[in-house]
Amino acid sequence: MVEKKNLNIGLIGYGNMGKSIEKQAILRGHKIGFITNKTPSSKELKNSNLELVLEFSSPKSAVSNIIVCLENKIPIVCGTTGWENQYDFIKQKCKKYNGSFLYSPNFSIGVNILFILNKILAKIMFKSNLDYKVSINEIHHKNKLDYPSGTAIALAKDIILEKYCKNWGIIPLKNNKKNIYISSKRIDNIIGIHTVFYESLIDVIQIKHFAKKRKGFALGAIIAAEWLYKKTGIFSMKDVLNL
Known part of the structure; x- marks a missing residue:
């Protein structure tokens, strides 16, 4: 069963998808404590007291965004695509930091x-x-x-x-x-x-x-974030939906 808790969430990537995620997160009782369109520093992440990050940026910055979250022990849900050739590298980093990482090419x-x-x-x-x-x-x-x-x-x-x-x-x-x-x-x-x-x-x-609407992707991402909270390891939407 998903542990439902009002989370302090960070958003990396504030385009159309990021804005849709923000709306769905607030509707489900969560707080958006940090928003950026660039790779955050460790200081920024720590000062924001984030419990989880949702990453929907660009292929060029996704890997660095994921790594800084893992280094700072912040669970991260990633929906950016186009960086998958470095997925094994990210898996190694996640294991090294005993982190929490969930990736899906599509959260619908x-x-x-x-x-x-x-x-x-x-x-x-x-x-x-x-x-x-x-x-x-x-x-x-x-x-x-x-x-x-x-x-x-x-x-x-x-x-x-x-x-x-x-x-x-x-x-x-x-x-x-x-x-x-x-x-x-x-x-x-x-x-x-x-x-x-x-x-x-x-x-x-x-x-x-x-x-038909971005809402389906945004809602799926928030559901994934709620599911990932307090878990350790590497996951996908198949784990969230028990498929």
Whole structure:
């Protein structure tokens, strides 16, 4: 059971997502004790008496933001994507400082259900040896800095783990069903759309998530923060939702 406590929360990253998180945190009884758009110093963190930090900044600053929180024994929930090539390094740092770290490429509960459906479908395809080629399309607003999205990459990696495909890339490879092509678009006022396509000569199967409001992501991030409080280790939304 989640220990519900009114937390003193810090926000690193105060764009549209950060502002939405602030609103949801206050609605759930929490205090926002610190807000910044840059990597905070240890002194700033200590003076703010933070109980937890939510990090939604940029790919360039995410790693340094995570490290300074771990060094100062402050639990951190990270939703920034585009830095995942350093995930193993962050895991080492978390273990070194006996820290609390939760990362997810997407905090939407609906998207995390999509992750489960995606794995189930990939498993069916592998066991049945069906002749479908896989592709993933993601569409976001123009302010999203990284592409493909972390969610699209996570979907591709899960398909690969189920052994239906071997690789993913952003360049389409003709007549090769073992490679997943990820296409990206940036369009005004689109919060996030992810679609997984399985296409054969006779039909197309799709699983899709369409985000209507940022509230779903922000609420999921706050729920994750409430869950992480007083825990030690490295976690994901799968742990939060018991998936």
